[in-house]
Amino acid sequence: MTYRHVGRLRGVTATAVPEIIQGGMGVAVSGWRLARTVAAEGQLGVVSGVALDVVMVRRLQDGDPGGHVRRALARFPVPGVAEQIVDRWYRPEGRPPGTPYRTVPKLTAAPDPAHQDLVVAAAFVEVFLAKEGHEGTVGLNLLEKIRLATPATLYGALLAGVDVVLVGAGIPDRIPGLLDRLTRHETVALPLDVEGAEAGEETNVELEPRRVLAGTVLPDLRRPVFLAIVSSVVLATYLARDPSRRPDGFVVEGASAGGHNAPPRGRQQLDDSGQPIYGPRDVVDPGAMAALGLPFWLAGSYGREGRLEDARAAGAAGIQVGTAFAYSRESGLDDALRLRVLDEVREGASVRTDPLASPTGYPFKVVDVEGTAGVPDVAAARRRVCDLGYLRVAYRKADGSVGYRCPAEPVDAYVRKGGRVEDTVGRLCLCNGLLAAVGLGQVRAGGRAEPPLVTAGEDLARIARDVPDAPPSAADVLRGLTVPTARSHRPR
């Protein structure tokens, strides 16, 4: 197996990053089970770092099947924090059917310390479980757009010994500095974009590691490798140019990938079906990436035989694959939903790039499976509610204080907060929809379940066709990526 060594520039312990990266997939699609399987097979298993606090407390309310969360919490460096979490959230018998989950408060720039501890502990748990029982390499994926949880999630992951951090969906120029400081248990302040803020007004998301560890012995931490997820050479060049923001490598993600996509360059144009049109300017030239002198992995429809070789021939260190793992057995997607998606895709359901669905404003891939929020009727019938709030953006209120709003929240509330009504059109609640897709959906008044929302890359149709009745394991997926193609082995 080929390994690339990155991280030398900083003088940190070099961590080997394998040639195949199982992409981070939120919320909890790439949970610890999938990441652990991939890492134990010798490739990079990545857990999603999105909304881990709510994921953990919902697993605890469901009775913590297998005792995994509690086993990991028992290893959290501050036993008092772990005990409080178990006392507050664990329900030994699980939730009676139809009972709503108790929920965590929405994050703000100045969270209650106990909530910050919960986020740190949740990230610790996810990475701890992904690393348990093997010597492989585990990564954590974060979205730049969700800054409110970033310092606490990174710190929790560091405490559990995360090897690689991957951040996309924005300009992750602050991550190298954050990782340097958090590795030394130093206080960090991550600036938050506040819409309408006046010059000189700054709002930061702060984390004080020494408060979190509250008098316990500070463990020695290893600085993880940082890979920036980019979709343009312009952004990669900007990041690579300055040592303070330079990552250790890149994942270069094309527009066919699952989840969020970068918007097309230039003015956005839509085709007849309402999907953004991507053109030659959106295709990244691997030669230009190679010229930056940092290793890079290619993503977006690389999840099949022969593509690893293609990527390496183009100068890449390897590939990042998402969709093929999302539909493997260890994926966090609800089992029944996963099979239904594959069935319906075989029958003609499709993946579309929706320019409006995500409150972030980035295009988002949606699969139009019956009964899910990807179908317009289901989305329209859902009563808007914002009780999780991970994608809220900060704005300046008239009195100078900071408020939070999301274009997928109830329209009148959004408009009352100064948001524009046209920005609410077509928005889906990714928080509730994605949690429902992994079997952790909220139950509303009258017993109505939140509809799931399914995302996947354009590879899904091929995967649905090729996958036999029983979905493959993640190890099978890996074997399919590394087996030499029949083509290349055919005698001439």
Ligand SMILES: Cc1cc2nc3c(=O)[nH]c(=O)nc-3n(C[C@H](O)[C@H](O)[C@H](O)COP(=O)(O)O)c2cc1C
């Ligand atoms: C279900 C799903 C969820 C995803 N969520 C995220 C995410 O939270 N953060 C991220 O950086 N990428 C996310 N991605 C993108 C993957 O990490 C990966 O880059 C992409 O899927 C690669 O392209 P492929 O789907 O064609 O293999 C997601 C992809 C899928 C399929």
